[in-house]
Amino acid sequence: MMKRLFASAALAALTAAPAFAHFQLVYSPDPNIERPGDVPLKLIFWHPMENGHAMDMGAPEDLFALFKGDRIDLTGSLSPITFAGADNTAAAYQATLPVKRNGDYIVALTPAPYYEGSEDIYIQQITKVFFNKGGVPTGWNEPAGLPTEFVPLNKPNNVIAGSTFSAQLLSEGEPVPGAEIEIEYIAAEPDMDTNAAGAASVGAMPGGALVAITDENGVFTFGIPRAGHWGFAALGSGPETEHQGKELSQDAVIWIKAYDLE
Numbered sequence: 001m002m003k004r005l006f007a008s009a010a011l012a013a014l015t016a017a018p019a020f021a022h023f024q025l026v027y028s029p030d031p032n033i034e035r036p037g038d039v040p041l042k043l044i045f046w047h048p049m050e051n052g053h054a055m056d057m058g059a060p061e062d063l064f065a066l067f068k069g070d071r072i073d074l075t076g077s078l079s080p081i082t083f084a085g086a087d088n089t090a091a092a093y094q095a096t097l098p099v100k101r102n103g104d105y106i107v108a109l110t111p112a113p114y115y116e117g118s119e120d121i122y123i124q125q126i127t128k129v130f131f132n133k134g135g136v137p138t139g140w141n142e143p144a145g146l147p148t149e150f151v152p153l154n155k156p157n158n159v160i161a162g163s164t165f166s167a168q169l170l171s172e173g174e175p176v177p178g179a180e181i182e183i184e185y186i187a188a189e190p191d192m193d194t195n196a197a198g199a200a201s202v203g204a205m206p207g208g209a210l211v212a213i214t215d216e217n218g219v220f221t222f223g224i225p226r227a228g229h230w231g232f233a234a235l236g237s238g239p240e241t242e243h244q245g246k247e248l249s250q251d252a253v254i255w256i257k258a259y260d261l262e
Contacts, residue, residue, distance in 0.1 A: 022047055022055065023184045023231045024125035024253050026109050028097075029192065031157040031257050033133040036100045041074075041107070042190050043093040044083050045114060045125070048231075051188035051200040054083055054090035058112030065097055066106040068138050072098065074107070084196040086188070092195070102134030104157075108144045113243045122243040125233065127253040130156045143170060148238035150254035159224055159258040166221040167254060168214075169234050175218030179234050183210035183222055186229040224258045231255045 025044045033039060043063075045055040065072040074095050083092035097107060107129050113122035126146050143151050153166040169176045188200040212220040214234075224230060231253060238250025 022053075022123070023233060024109065024111055024127045025186070025190075025231075026107055026127050026129040026255065027186070027190055027229070028129075028131070029189070031129070031131045032135070033099050033131055036133070037098075038096040039099055039131060040192055041095045041097055042081075042083070042192065042195070043078075043095065043109060043111070044190060045090070045092070045111070046083070046085060046197075048186040048188060048197075049184050049200070049202070050204040051086040051197050052204075054085040054088055054092075055114055056091040057093060058091075058114070060093060060109055060111050062108070062110040063095060064108055066108070066139070066142075066144055067101070068103055072105075081195050083190070084194075086197060086200075094195075097131060099131065099133050102136040103132065103138035104136075104140045105131040105133070106140065106142075106144055107131065108146055108149075110146070113248060115246075121247040121249060123249050123251065124238070124240075124243070125251045125253045126238065127255070129255045132157045143173065145173075146252075147172060147240065148176075148234065148250060148252040150232060150234070150252055152254065152256070153219065154256075156254070156256040159230075159256055161224055161227040161258045161260050163258075164221050164223050165230070165256060165258075166219055167232065169218045169220070169237060169252060171237050171252075172239050175214075176234065176237050177214055177216045177218055179214045179218070179237055181212045181214065181220050181222075182233045182235065183212060184231040184233070185226075186231070189229070227258050227260045229255055229257050 113124040150167040188197040
């Protein structure tokens with residue numbers, strides 16, 4: 001009963017939210033690592049499908065990676081940058097992920113809540129992204145212990161374009177049924193050297209955001225139509241609903257990368 005009540009509340013928050021596909025990114029071009037070294041990460045709050053408006057990020061509250069159950073604190077590598085989208089510049093961050101051994105590295109970002117003045121609410125998109133060295137799977141399908149998160153049911157670093165991707169949405173470790181999932185594509189990939197967006201390769205979809213709904217077990221499935229980085233967000237799925245006396249949308253976000261089968 002509590003799960004149904006929570007799902008109804010989350011769905012109400014989603015339908016009340018604006019239909020702009022703002023997504024928190026933890027971006028690096030290739031999640032499959034061949035050699036040991038520091039992987040550069042760009043942390044950007046943006047509209048990546050249409051190369052739209054970029055939003056100023058506050059200092060992240062937490063940034064870490066999980067590797068074979070061990071937590072790697074990445075906050076010491078954070079530094080501020082300015083990101084340039086097509087129409088504006090915004091405060092963003094960069095960091096590095098140290099990769100040494102073969103296996104899965106699950107990177108999790110908890111950004112500071114962002115105040116959306118047009119709606120008079122705060123937004124906090126808790127974001128996961130996955131890297132792998134050596135093609136050895138070591139835990140990509142395990143929860144990271146976040147307040148709300150997606151747990152992938154397909155290996156997220158090498159999805160085949162034309163196949164499907166599934167994930168389970170959790171809030172405080174419990175599945176969230178009936179939640180609305182917004183879907184985004186990075187059409188304008190950031191340049192890692194200039195911190196600027198390239199030209200968008202596709203435009204915004206007619207009819208608003210792409211959307212899927214989780215089933216009774218909190219699982220959604222989406223057909224991946226083309227190669228590239230795909231993001232999924234569950235708005236209002238987190239347990240926290242207020243920040244500094246205003247409404248808070250605490251969202252779960254996951255990014256995957258799809259490849260053409262060659």
